[in-house]
Amino acid sequence: MPAIVAENISKTFRLGRVDVPVLRGASVEVAEGEWLAILGSSGSGKSTLLHLMGGLDRPDRGSGSITYFDDRPLDRMPVRTLDAFRNKTVGFVFQFYHLLPELSVVENVLLGAMIGRGRLGYAAARRSMVERAEGLLDGLGLADRRRARPITLSGGERQRVAVARALINDPPVILADEPTGNLDRANGDSLLESFSALHGDGRTLIMVTHDDAVAARADRVVSMYDGRLSAGSGR
Amino acid sequence: MYQALLTRRYLTRKIMPLLAAAAVMLCVAMELIVWSVMGGFLEELIDSGRSLIGDIEISRSQVGIAHYEDLLLRLEADELIVAASPTVEAFGLISLDIAGGSRVTECLIKGIDPESFDRVTGYRQTLYWKPLDEPLPTDTFAADPRLDETRADLWEALQFFGESLERPERADVPPVPLAVLGIEVFSKRDLRDPGGFVQDDFLTQRAITVNVLPTDTTGGILEPIARRFVIANEFSSGVYEIDSSTMYVPLGQLQDMLKMDEAERVERGGTPTLVVDPETGEERFELPQTIGIEPARATTVLVRGRDDADLETLRRRVRMIYEDFSLEHPEAPRPEFVSILTWEDRNATLIGAIRKETALVMFIFGVISLTSVFLVLAIFWSMVSERTKDVGVLRALGASRSGVAWLWIRYGLAIGAVGTTLGIGLALLVISNINAIHDWLGRALGLQIWDPAVYYFTRIPEDLDAAKVVIVAAAGVLSCMLGAVIPAVRAARMDPVRALRFE
Numbered sequence: 001m002p003a004i005v006a007e008n009i010s011k012t013f014r015l016g017r018v019d020v021p022v023l024r025g026a027s028v029e030v031a032e033g034e035w036l037a038i039l040g041s042s043g044s045g046k047s048t049l050l051h052l053m054g055g056l057d058r059p060d061r062g063s064g065s066i067t068y069f070d071d072r073p074l075d076r077m078p079v080r081t082l083d084a085f086r087n088k089t090v091g092f093v094f095q096f097y098h099l100l101p102e103l104s105v106v107e108n109v110l111l112g113a114m115i116g117r118g119r120l121g122y123a124a125a126r127r128s129m130v131e132r133a134e135g136l137l138d139g140l141g142l143a144d145r146r147r148a149r150p151i152t153l154s155g156g157e158r159q160r161v162a163v164a165r166a167l168i169n170d171p172p173v174i175l176a177d178e179p180t181g182n183l184d185r186a187n188g189d190s191l192l193e194s195f196s197a198l199h200g201d202g203r204t205l206i207m208v209t210h211d212d213a214v215a216a217r218a219d220r221v222v223s224m225y226d227g228r229l230s231a232g233s234g235r
Numbered sequence: 236m237y238q239a240l241l242t243r244r245y246l247t248r249k250i251m252p253l254l255a256a257a258a259v260m261l262c263v264a265m266e267l268i269v270w271s272v273m274g275g276f277l278e279e280l281i282d283s284g285r286s287l288i289g290d291i292e293i294s295r296s297q298v299g300i301a302h303y304e305d306l307l308l309r310l311e312a313d314e315l316i317v318a319a320s321p322t323v324e325a326f327g328l329i330s331l332d333i334a335g336g337s338r339v340t341e342c343l344i345k346g347i348d349p350e351s352f353d354r355v356t357g358y359r360q361t362l363y364w365k366p367l368d369e370p371l372p373t374d375t376f377a378a379d380p381r382l383d384e385t386r387a388d389l390w391e392a393l394q395f396f397g398e399s400l401e402r403p404e405r406a407d408v409p410p411v412p413l414a415v416l417g418i419e420v421f422s423k424r425d426l427r428d429p430g431g432f433v434q435d436d437f438l439t440q441r442a443i444t445v446n447v448l449p450t451d452t453t454g455g456i457l458e459p460i461a462r463r464f465v466i467a468n469e470f471s472s473g474v475y476e477i478d479s480s481t482m483y484v485p486l487g488q489l490q491d492m493l494k495m496d497e498a499e500r501v502e503r504g505g506t507p508t509l510v511v512d513p514e515t516g517e518e519r520f521e522l523p524q525t526i527g528i529e530p531a532r533a534t535t536v537l538v539r540g541r542d543d544a545d546l547e548t549l550r551r552r553v554r555m556i557y558e559d560f561s562l563e564h565p566e567a568p569r570p571e572f573v574s575i576l577t578w579e580d581r582n583a584t585l586i587g588a589i590r591k592e593t594a595l596v597m598f599i600f601g602v603i604s605l606t607s608v609f610l611v612l613a614i615f616w617s618m619v620s621e622r623t624k625d626v627g628v629l630r631a632l633g634a635s636r637s638g639v640a641w642l643w644i645r646y647g648l649a650i651g652a653v654g655t656t657l658g659i660g661l662a663l664l665v666i667s668n669i670n671a672i673h674d675w676l677g678r679a680l681g682l683q684i685w686d687p688a689v690y691y692f693t694r695i696p697e698d699l700d701a702a703k704v705v706i707v708a709a710a711g712v713l714s715c716m717l718g719a720v721i722p723a724v725r726a727a728r729m730d731p732v733r734a735l736r737f738e
Contacts, residue, residue, distance in 0.1 A: 048732075056631055056731045080635060087633020098628045098735065102244035112632045114237040122236045165632070 003032035003204050004053065004173065008064030010227075011048050011057070022048045024227035027064065032172075035195070035205040037218035038229070045227040046208040047177050053206060054090050054175045055082045068173070087116040091166025095178035097158040099150040099165075106146045109133040109164045116169055129168070136164040140194060156187030163194055174198060176207040180214050192217050237634070238642040241625075242649050245618075252650050255614045255715075259654025260661060262604040263711040267662035269600050270703055272669070273593040275696035280589055283474045285578045289320075289355040290546060291538040291553045292581055295573050297450050299323070299495050299532030301566040306536055307351070309556050315544045316552075320351035321533035323489045327447035329482065331421060331438070338421055343481045344445060346489025349400050355539040358483075361470040363418050364439055365394035393439055397468025400485045412488045414443065414464035418471040419479035438466045445484070449493040460492045473694065486533070495532040499525045530566060546577045604714065611647060611718030619643065619722040626726050627734030640727035647719025648712060655711035659704055666697050 011023040022045040030036050040046040051057045053066055058075045065073035068089060077085060086092075091112075099108045113129045114122050122129065137146055140160040150158055159179060166174055176195070180188035192214065199205050199219075207218060215221045223230040246252050293300070300306065303321045310319040323346035330339040353359045367381040367390075381390055396402055400413050416438065442463050449457045464484060472478055490496040501523040510521045540549040554575050561567045579586065619626070626639055634642075665672065673695055676682040 051732050054631070056735075083630075083633050083635045085633075086631060092631045094631075094735065098624060098631075100241070100625055100628060102241070102248050107240065111237055111629070114240065115629070115632050115634045115638070117236070119236045119239075 002029040003034070004028075004030040004066065004068055004206075006049070006053060006064070006066045009049065009052060009066065010060045010063035011045070011052060012060055022227055023052070023059070025064070026224070026227065026229045028222055028229050030204060030206060032069075032204055033199070033202045034220060035199045035207070035218040037215035037221045038206065038208045038224055039210065039212065039215040039221050040208075040224035041210055044224045046224045049224065049229075050175050050177050050206065050208045054092055055086050056092075084116070087112060088169055089171055090173045090175050091169070091171040093159070093162050093166050093174065093176040093179045095181040097150070097155075097162045097182075099158055099161055101150055104147050104149060105137065105142065105153070105161050106130065106133050108150065108161055109136060109168055112165060112168045133164065133168060136167055137161070140164055154187070155183050156190060159183060159187070159191055160194065163191070163198075167198070171203075173204045173206070176205065178209055179207065180209070180211065188214065237629070238638070238645050241642055242646045245622075245646055246649055246653070249618075251614050251618060252646070255611050255650050256654035256657065258606075258610045259651055259711055259715055260658040262606070262714075263655050263658025263707055264661040264665065266597075266600055266604055266710070267659065267699070267703065267707045268665055268669075269596055270593075270707065271662070271666050271697045271699040272695060273589075273596055274703065275698035277586070277589050277593055278698045279473070279696040280582065280586060281579075283472060283477075286357055287472060287474065287477060288578050288581060289318075289537040290540040290544070291550055291575060291577055292535060293538065293553065293557060293573060293575050294535040295568045296324070296534055298568060299534045300536060300568060300573070301530040301532050302560075302564040303531075303533040303536055305564065306557065306560045306567075309560055310536070310538055310553065313552060313556060315540055315549055316538055317541055318351060318354035318539045320348055320355045320537045321486060322347050322352065322535045322537060323486060323493060323495055323532075324534050325447050325449075325489065325493055327445055329420075329446070330444045331441065340420060341480070342417075342420060344447060344489060345481060345483050346486040347400070347483050348486045349398060349483075352483075352537070353398070355537045358470070359398050361472045362394060362397040362415070363469040363471045364390055364397065365468075366390040393468045397470070400467065400483070402467070411442065411463055411465045412485055413467035414445070415468045415470050415483040416443075416466050417478040417481045418469040419475060420482060439468060441466055445482075445492075447489075447492050449495075451494065457494060462488070462492055464488075490531055490533075495534075497531040498529040499527075501525055546579065550575060550577050604710075608714045608718040611650065611715050612721060615643060615647065615719050615722035616725070619726045622726075623729065623734045626729050627731045627736075630729075630731035631735065636727040639729075640723040643723035643726050644716055644719050647715045647717075647723070650719075651712035651715025654715065655708045658711060659708060662707075663699070666699050669695050669697055 006026065006028045009023050009026045010021065012019050012021045014020070026045070026049055028036070028038075028049075038046045038049065048057070052059055052074075055074045055077070059065070065075055067073050068085075072081075074082065074085070100111070103111070110129060110133050113125075113133070117125060117129075134143075134146060137143060140163060142157060142160055142164070145153060145157060145161075150161065153161065159182070163179075174195075179195070180191055183191060195205060195207070196217065205218070207214070209215050293306075307319045307321060310316050325344050327342060327344045328339055329342045329344075330337045347358070349358065365381065366387050367379060370377040370379060370382060380386065396413055397415050400415065402413060404410060421438065442465050444461055444463055446459055446461045448459050451457060470478070470483070487496065507520040507522055509518060511518050538549075538553055540546070554570065557573060557575065558570050561570055561573075629639055629642075630636075
């Protein structure tokens with residue numbers, strides 16, 4: 001049974017008075033524990049598909065739907081439920097890290113836990129959550145950078161903090177948008193090793209990239225061109 | 236939880252929120268200082284209005300109230316009334332001989348009975364020349380002559396003369412009556428040093444001439460009367476208007492000068508006639524026939540009620556007492572010709588004007604303080620724009636729209652709380668030192684913002700209570716929250732995808 005089913009997804013953006021279709025009936029199924037790479041050039045619509053799959057945006061009305069674990073389609077979820085879905089079910093890793101500069105490394109990692117658990121829930125679980133965040137950072141080689149501010153970290157370190165942040169609530173699915181796009185080769189490889197480890201834990205990974213070499217690390221690669229997905233090729 | 240963490244970090248790591256907090260601080264301090272001074276001004280006005288005339292004033296100007304002694308007895312027998320005192324009031328000219336000429340000024344001359352007048356108005360507390368145990372708060376250098384123990388006998392004597400308006404008869408001293416002068420009567424304010432006391436021009440024991448125009452019982456003007464008085468002491472009520480234009484003399488003296496003392500009554504139109512004795516042929520003037528005694532009169536009777544007595548009830552009681560009194564004394568003015576006013580009625584125009592002025596000033600400053608709302612709005616608008624990506628990240632991590640909105644509203648509340656706390660601190664500091672600050676401005680820059688001639692009181696009054704602090708604090712915090720609402724809604728409505736792509 002597939003973990004994620006995206007069926008006939010369309011998305012149109014309005015630029016001024018012009019409607020620009022970005023996705024034109026894209027469909028894909030992702031098996032539980034699979035590492036899927038969506039390969040495409042800039043502007044092909046792959047990031048838009050990832051945002052839709054992560055519940056950050058909704059497909060066009062009347063187009064298809066995205067379903068996780070045979071649950072309710074994302075576009076029919078109430079706003080609150082969709083917020084909780086983003087918090088618990090998926091973890092995002094962005095190309096530009098998007099760490100909050102005022103917070104320390106460990107606080108950035110803990111953000112998702114604070115949001116998901118609320119004031120009292122977080123206060124009750126604070127110690128275990130901090131231990132988990134520190135464990136994640138240690139596992140990603142950032143043990144000595146826990147209290148540092150993001151601005152003092154290298155690009156690779158920042159992206160590893162972003163990975164730890166995505167994992168804090170132990171989501172079954174990781175959505176990564178060009179995670180190596182802003183890293184040099186060595187840091188990119190190191191990050192992909194981390195992704196391999198996550199994949200090894202049984203987590204489902206969907207990674208958007210324009211880099212064939214990066215995509216080649218995935219179990220399966222689907223190509224996106226002009227808002228449509230081509231059939232995938234497996235390893 | 237994340238809102239608390241981010242609020243704390245946003246607040247301490249950026250200059251913009253500190254500027255917003257500074258703006259709030261200034262607005263809160265301004266509101267509180269203005270309210271405190273205007274409120275203090277009003278309170279002082281009300282207090283002084285009451286302390287200077289008591290609770291109720293029964294008056295019949297010029298003609299006066301005959302048999303007032305009986306009225307006093309009736310008033311003081313009432314359970315609602317603590318004390319009553321007769322006074323005679325007249326405007327006159329007083330002149331002080333100085334080297335090379337004399338200084339003349341017009342003055343309200345009040346004839347008082349010091350003992351009862353003190354019970355109604357606290358007159359003895361206002362006497363200026365008396366021994367002081369401690370320097371006044373403003374007397375930094377303890378230079379006040381009243382602290383001088385070597386002259387303690389003089390201060391005690393002056394205090395005694397001021398309190399009694401009498402001095403023991405001595406053969407070697409002419410029996411000149413005593414007077415107590417308002418401390419500003421001869422414009423000595425300019426001569427005061429920073430300690431607040433009169434440096435020179437020591438007036439006590441000097442003589443002044445008082446000129447008044449007496450009237451008869453019908454209000455007709457008689458010949459002017461001049462009389463010499465010795466200044467026994469000076470008084471300082473703190474109300475410039477009073478201190479600069481009032482003097483007290485013994486009741487009997489002014490009654491005598493104004494022909495309001497007890498006298499024989501003769502037939503109307505009666506004049507001395509030349510009579511020739513038919514037996515001796517001796518010529519002599521025969522005085523008109525005495526038909527009775529004209530009772531002494533007082534123009535005003537001041538009444539002090541019990542502290543818990545309702546003012547309106549007290550006035551009705553006094554009116555009833557006066558009506559009963561006038562029935563028994565046909566010579567006393569009929570009730571409809573007598574004005575019986577509460578101290579509030581007496582000062583109604585002024586108090587009403589000050590109340591309106593206070594409300595107006597508060598309104599104007601309230602409008603000015605609205606700038607803090609717009610300032611916070613502008614700063615928050617800019618900060619939300621700057622933090623667009625943060626909003627996108629928070630939404631991607633599962634933060635709800637309301638959660639994001641609350642983050643910014645909470646942030647506004649935090650800026651409001653910090654600004655308000657600092658503003659209250661600043662206001663307390665200024666208010667508690669407002670006269671010292673004013674004095675310093677006067678010395679350093681030559682500024683005199685508070686002119687006693689305009690504002691009645693010689694010191695800047697202030698009245699700060701917990702209720703005012705709470706109201707201004709709540710308004711300060713709420714206005715910041717209001718200023719944060721629109722940017723908060725904007726942040727909450729942001730499309731997370733656009734927010735993440737924002738450059």
